[in-house]
Amino acid sequence: MAASISGLLKPWTPRVFLVRWSRYNPYYLEPEVRKEAYIKPEAELSAEEKEQRELKSLRPIKAATNDVTSSVFNDPVISKFVGMMMLDGNKILANEIIAKTLENIKRKQVDKYHKAPEGTKEEIECNPYAIFHQALENCKPVVGLASIQKGGKFYQVPIPLSDDRRRHLAMKWIITECRESKHRRTLMYEKLSQELLAAFVREGNVIKKKLAMHKMAEANRAYAHYRWA
């Protein structure tokens, strides 16, 4: 009891201190956190990789953020999804929601596995990370629309999208769909698991949205020549 009272009298100091700045000189290189990149023996490195290693031994490197770890469970795609789902900086809550979502997916799939007849047991995917990645792939649009001005009017022109943009659109659609169109009492992780499992088999509202985007692009394909670069 004495320890706890004296603990209250001490000034509050944070347990985690930020070491990484947000604005670095462009001279600094990004840190490589994955263990696989360092396990490779010298002989297997190509010329570019050898050059990269030389460069890394000479240049300063940025500090790694608190989100990335070198553990096997670190997934940059899931980290990005968590960051996109976070509200008001509450990353703990976002992480918990994602953890519950993956657990929920696993439960449903294992349930299906045990109820399935003998022949179809191997086809059921039980790994929630694999399901998440495949669902995200299924939700990514192939072409996007850009609003380009020509002769005073704005036309919706189909353009190719970069990988980052496609991934961002897929994640944003999933999150907006789960936030807005669910039953009043459904919790976020429940709705997320439903949407991800539906996207895994190419059903559900997010896939419909992607197809709507594709249809718009197809309808406006005549304007594809309006795209500069």
Add this chain to the structure above:
Amino acid sequence: MAAQRGVLFQEKVSRLLSKQHGRPVLKPNKPLVLKDEVANRRVKRGGASCVTEISVLMACWKQNSFVESVCSAEMKAFYSCVDEAQAAKKNTSELSGVQGERLPPKQATLLLKRFPNLRTEI
């Protein structure tokens, strides 16, 4: 020759400012000195790339009512075309430092800031 032209120009400016022959032509409120920067020009984007790939892909979609698994070959061709176009754009943007025998505005500004114009006589 350039030095001669500069001197002649300065003489003309001093004539325009002088009050000896009636009213001066120019009454500047700031010193007549050029700025140490150049205005940024809008980059004109080049022609559309991968248009054929897009049209082929969309024809495939139209035929198969937007089912993705059937059009996988066209999609792969489209992605490879996009990658090539991006790589080509990267290469050309690195090399096109000289745009029609002219410096790009950012580099011009950098040089002018390093060797600035004199604003006062002392």
